[in-house]
Amino acid sequence: MRAYGSYAFRAMNTEVRVPVGGSDDEVREAGVRVEAVFAAHEGCLSRFRPESPLLQLNxxxxxxxxxCILVEALERARRWQxxxxxxxxxxVLPHLEQAG
Structure with a gap:
């Protein structure tokens, strides 16, 4: 029977919990990979971090x-639009800024 666990971290001003099946080491390794994906996206797409490419673009x-993360996000947003x-x-940035 396979064990299950979870890996938790903070990203985007929220608590993220990743449920993972596997040993403690597998849970930790998978969680670290997921956390790295969140960190890369948050670093690139944040409108609050001065070094963020999205903030610089705005x-x-x-x-x-x-x-690439920013280009892909903008392409997806355009397709959904x-x-x-x-x-x-x-x-919606002007509306977000107006709302605080």
Whole structure:
């Protein structure tokens, strides 16, 4: 019978818990990999971190060499906007800033 465990960490101002089947070492290894994915996305897509490419893009309107994570996120947002327009609009920063 396979053991189960969970790995917890904080990301995006919330507690994240990853349920994983396996030994304690497997749980920890899988959790560390998931945490790294969250950290990479949060570092790139945060509108609160000064070094975030998303924040830089919002500030300047362009990036010379945008990271793949940002390009993929923007491409997905554009596809969803095309599919769900006008119900979905990824360009909400002014509204978010106004709301605080």
């Amino acid at each position: 500030r300047t309107g362009h990036l010379e060499h945008p990271p 095309e599919l769900l327009s006008p119900s979905f609009n990824p360009v």
